[in-house]
Amino acid sequence: LKKDNTGYDLKDLFIGSEGTLGVITAAVLKLFPRPAESATAMVALAEISHALDLFSLAQETAGRSVTAFEFIPRIFIDFVLRNIPGTREPFPKTYPWYVLIEISGAKADGQAAREMEDVLGQAAERGLLLDAVLAGSLSQARDLWRLRESVSEAQKPEGGNIKHDVSVPIAKIAEFIERADRIVESICPGARPLPLGHFGDGNIHYNIAQPVDMSKERFLEFWEPITTAVHELVAEMGGSISAEHGIGRMKRKDLERYKSAVELELMRRIKAAFDPNGILNPGKLL
Structure with missing residues (x-):
């Protein structure tokens, strides 16, 4: 149901409650068609501040077709190359910052690639990027994504x-x-x-x-x-x-520090209304 303005939205109330208000026994998921095509590029930047202008440019050019815009510092690329076998340097030179951009399309008509080329061309003209590589195949796109998706594993050997x-x-x-x-x-x-x-x-x-x-x-x-x-x-x-x-147990004191007294009291009252005996995921969130 797309529209329902009949009072409090229980769905939104449960989101973020970390199991402290009730148990979800069933859910309906809205699915979207798999993109028919996508274009992936990695862009090298001199400063992270340039990422904002690049992001604005990508949205102006491709709108909601921009499906990923991930920023990565050079040190993480170093970690990945050092600790994850089979990964490769994305550029001949090293740069301070990188952004991984993905633009997707509902039709396999090459529009995603054209929009990506337009973004990169305008970014180069405006001096927003130092270099860029546009994946020419699914394999090349996977190699670029592997650099981003391996960062957590690559950090472990660093202590x-x-x-x-x-x-x-x-x-x-x-x-x-x-x-x-x-x-x-x-x-x-x-x-x-x-x-x-x-x-x-x-x-x-x-x-x-x-x-x-x-x-x-x-x-x-x-x-x-x-x-x-x-x-x-x-x-x-x-x-x-x-x-x-989420908050869980580790950030409970932080929540108390950064939420106002009014917000915390409202949260406690909502919790008491749903769970007067305090049996739902005790010790979490509040």
């Missing part, structure tokens, strides 16, 4: 890591990364920030790898001060401390 799943307004992504990097360096000199994520919804997986000359145990002692500082910055910039992964 301890501190992870954050945050979001900020997309216009503030570059500022957040620049400020967060400086904050992390001031707390733990030599720590290696690894910010990547989904540009279109402002979601930043702000991971941090341990310094090369520090033990994992010593590095993880910085978990609390680093996380507190990162979350404080997120709050200052009007963002969220949990973009995708």
